[in-house]
Amino acid sequence: MALTSSIKDKDWVSVRQAAAKLGSIKLGPTSSPTFAGISLTGLTTDSLIYSASGGTLTSLGVATNGKIPIGSTGAAPVL
Structure with a gap:
């Protein structure tokens, strides 16, 4: 599941929307985020x-x- 919708080339509206969505994500001490298939656990x-x-x-x-x-x-x- 993607955190944001895809960003289209030279489409600044989609860039702003993606940045706003990323800014609203709340991570806490029990979060286990995954980046590019790397799980940050252990x-x-x-x-x-x-x-x-x-x-x-x-x-x-x-x-x-x-x-x-x-x-x-x-x-x-x-x-």
Whole structure:
């Protein structure tokens, strides 16, 4: 189910209508939104979320005091 109707090329009325409809959507703490087939569930609270290989969202985990994430090109970040 689409959140808005399709937007026609160079049709600013349909753009405004879609923006108004998106602005009226209320999400709360029990919401489970899905974007482009990615469900945002099972992620760890207060953790760093990054895009792993293949575009999947991955949770790094919760850092303890003083720890910072370290990244390296082509590799997943580590604490």
